[in-house]
Amino acid sequence: MKMTWMTALLVSLGAVMSPLQAQEKPASVGVGVFTFTSGPAAAYGMPGKNAADLMIDQINKDGGIAGVPIKATFVDEGQGTEGVIAEYRRLASNAESQVMIAALSSSNCLALKPAVEQLKVPTVAWNCDAHQLLADGKSNYYFRPSGNTVSEFAAYALYLLQQKPDVKRVAMVNPDYAMGHDAAQIFSAALKAIRPDIEIVADLFPKLGTANFQTEISRLQSARPDVVFSALWGADLTNFVRQASPRGLFSRSQVILALGETVLQQKSLPEGVIVGVLGDGWWMSPDALAKPETKRFVDAYKARFGEYPVFPSMKMASAFSYMTEAYKKAMSDNGGKWPTRDELAKAMSSGKFETLTGTSTIREDNEGVVDQVIGMTVNSSEYDFPVIGNMVRYSGEALTPPQGSDPMQWVKSINADLLASLPKPGSYK
């Protein structure tokens, strides 16, 4: 008896608390943008924030979303998970915030998930690619148009096997946290699925934020690998490259830098390094450069921030175009009325979305299927730093594990036929 009374009370209170929802056009679209503006991860957070600033300006210049301007609130993920969640909840409790673009760090995304589903705010995971995030397929309000780690890292294995079929000894250096371990696991599993004879001669996990890689480099030298794969990023990657190149790592082995695109502009990479953009980037990508809005975005970005956008920028930009398209879709669905959070979520939950770099097809589990572009560094006449050449564009369908399947099982199931069916390096011009 007492219990039921208690339940009734709590449930009713819960009802009272859920924010009101605006049917008529609001004065502005409140968007909460979560990224790192402090701490080591700001190396990726800032390009993301810059892209967001730029996208918002451009969208608002073009009359906003159906005449409603975007009003963004930025939240620093560097303040720690508890603060991030607190801010998310505070923003969500305000009826003006319609959408959240959160977050960069996978651990923050995973920690936010309960709040997202509870507060029912459509939320776009713009850069956290951990396949675990949507694995349960139960998400109704969390969306990821930018694809996940499985396809991203499997793609490198396939590219390598096409480019260097005789590879025998592979060494790996990955940051010592979830993403790094996932990368190592996926990449090596994909390789072994097709070439079980390949030997992993070193599997190193320097701590995230390691500044001195001399020992790792020595270890790699002594292992004499044909190929070195690394998913290091940010300052770690820069340091690794700076310390490794004079010691001849790049000349002795074929190096793969999964997140290497972000350091191209630092002029530190030699030619012939396999790099990619974790998805379909814009570098040298015919599809991307064919889009006038992309060209416009890139030029404006270069003009405003003095450097070219890198993949976090593009993922952030794509998150915004995904959001705006979803709004249009939602309004056409409900007869031009301003959509509620739920209607927007519904619009986001399925369909094909144009992004600055290609298209993203949202599946039942809110996972976006995107192509993977991979290439090698080549010197170029138009740029004073090596850019991506010898490119290939793998179709997302081919590389994304089918919905509901265990991602790692799928990776193990990759076979020579799939490899054969894929376009060859250099085919994407």
Add this chain to the structure above:
Amino acid sequence: MSKRPLLEAKDLHISFSGMTAVAGVDLTIHEGEFVAIIGPNGSGKTTFLNLCTGYLKPNKGEVYLDGTPIVAMAPRKIAHHGIARAFQIPQLFLDQTVLDNLLIAMAAKQGIWSWFQNLRTARRRAEAMAMLTMVGLQDEADQFASALPEGKRKLLDIVLALALKPRLILLDEPTSGVSTIERFSLMETLMKALREAKVTALFVEHDMEVVQRYADRVAVWDSGRVLTEGPPAEVFSNEEVLRKVVGV
């Protein structure tokens, strides 16, 4: 006065990095006695107290309390067995009030179960005030121990030892740092308290008048040994003692 031996030190030796501090001390203290130890500085008197309370371990020799060997025990175990100690430099809880200092000591005596109730139970409080009144510290009860003058610190230090209701109390120069005027009043209160509590006492003392007046027996120390022992009258008529210790 029963002549039952309470504390027996047998052939105690200890040396620090080659320096011999106590070299073969045999000393027996009987129940109810007030024994004084006198001797020049550095003759190992305080070291002896440290050995009797487990603060130091001897290189050789034994100490028995009523037949139980205690040299191997930690100070707190020895305290449980009934030896309490007052120090040359009073060891107080300076950031607590005089009353709380005593209450802590009493709670310590009353054992673990008393540890969960409030420190300032009416019963304990009354008992404590009684003790403080007996030694004349009642007016300072609510002062912080740090605010006490040296003489009263000495007194409180001794009261803390007495709160353990020990069988034997070791007093390290109870009157040092106390003005000659206060000295005897302090000793009077002290003796009164000791008699009331029926405590045997061993005290290290420099003031010969104090020793002559209050000690039943005197042990004269020199360079880590007991030179001679006996009633004050006898000891103070001993040439060697007068020369070496009293310095006449």
Add this chain to the structure above:
Amino acid sequence: MRPFIYLLAALAIVGMAAVPFTAPWLQFVLTLGIANGMVALGVAILLRAGLISIGHAMFFAIGAYCIAFLSRMGINEFAALLVLGVTGSAVAGLIVGAFVVRYRAIFFAMLNLAISMVVYSLIAKMHGVTGGTDGMPLHTPTFFGVLLDKPGFDLALYYFAIVLMLIIGYLVHRYWKSPLGYALSAIESNELRLEYLGVSARSVLLIAYVVSAAISGLGGVIAGSAIGHILPDFGYWTSSAQFVLIAVLGGIGGAAGPFLGAFFLEMLHSASVNITDAWNLITGIALIVVIVFLPSGLYGLFRKRRRSGS
């Protein structure tokens, strides 16, 4: 003046109880505030003995991970999780405590730091078991038999946390007023005398350590349940330092201190993140200002008033 303080306290509690209706987003902040306050209270118990632990975040994390594991194992009742989580961290406290209570001053701090960093690194490492840096999800459990949706659970948790805060606060208050509590400060002021009174300083400290670990674990359970996802960062050394910071900020003069500190910091944080992202700077300055001008912490403000009153 005393009644004034109680009135103030009562008003504060009423205010907190009203939050879910007046400022819903604050509910989460305050739940975390209480959780952090718990850990800080645990730290404060040791500070009473003059011992500073730069490692108590480990018990916070252990409490949180305990319930994460249990709910993975299918235990889905909050009451059970609470009890087991607290027990878990208490046991951890007993094991760690057995080692560290032998040491004092800086060495105590260092040893705690070392152990907590090992625990942290192991949690972050063992991906198979702990989910590594991605942490572990926590499914909303039933609340004393009642099945609630997440909002309902959070609300229940919030009020439950307030009640816990009052209970734990009172118990610690009693603890500090008991001989055991006095023995703590006695260890700081004169351990030799304490030993000569027949009291084992180590057992006094071990008890204190286990209690503080248990309370910290309780904080972890509350925070974990509120967030719904457990991360290794809970146990990183900076958060350990944050807890000491909270304790000293709030003051260890009374059990209310650490909670004052926690709420103050949460408020300061929520306020500052909207103005600037230089919140480290602000907390740093606030911390130095407080320890310089309010040696007995925020709690000291009320204590002074009370003194002048009586």
Add this chain to the structure above:
Amino acid sequence: MLGMIIPLVVDGLTNAALIFFVAVGLTLVFSVLRVLNVAHGSFYSIGAYIAASLCLWVVSAGLNPWLTFVALLASAVILAAALGPLVEATLIQWTFGKPESVQILATFGLFLILEDLQRIVFGVTSIAEDTPMLLLGVTSIGDMVYLNYQLLLILAAIVVVVALRMMLVKSRIGKLLSAVVFDREMALSVGINTKRLFLFAFTLGVFLAALGGALAAPTSGAAPGLGAETIVLAFAVAAIGGLGQIEGAALAAVIVGLARVFAIYFAPQLEAVAPYIVMLVVLLIRPYGLFGSDQARRI
């Protein structure tokens, strides 16, 4: 076999050298001022930032590249001169005689402040200028290629150990320092001006940390979050060696450096944990560190 040992040793010593600079400063300050400075790691990272910026300037200004080495040293001097006396005279002096908790928290507050100031001044992107590293070229030992700059670091660390010891036994101020460390009360009673000594010791500590950062800059650059990582490691090393022990810090640095190397070669999974496990083991066996005594008094 030899082919195995050489890289282990060289890498171990390189690791050790970098950690040593921070740890020795921390330990020196603790031994003299009896204050454990949590903000010490920030001096390392700020040193790195200044050094990197200076080198970038030297290069961009088209000056003689060898001047970058001057720049490295200069940046450490600049930082020590700018922050050392300031911090000591304001915050650190205030903490004298206060309980450890207050000392640690005061410096932790400073740590928080410095972390943000760095971000505000130098931004969030990592900066580096590797000219010094490239100038020195490489050496091949067996089939391993090493940066001569690595070897230079090892040399520099050895020089610092010797120089410090010399300073403490030979120079007047060094003797005074040792006196203060050995028995502060006595030193005060014989009228040694501890105020000036403390200022000197703290500034020296800042200099050493900054030097470490500066020397690391050409290879490792400067990035946000460096301070927090550095200080725990420095704690570990200082504690292992025994707080206040210069040679202790040196030996501990070597142990931790080697531990990391062995982890990387034989148990990569344990790399991140290695220093703390070493610390834990050592402290459980010798709670006051390898060279330490109860009061951690000697230097």
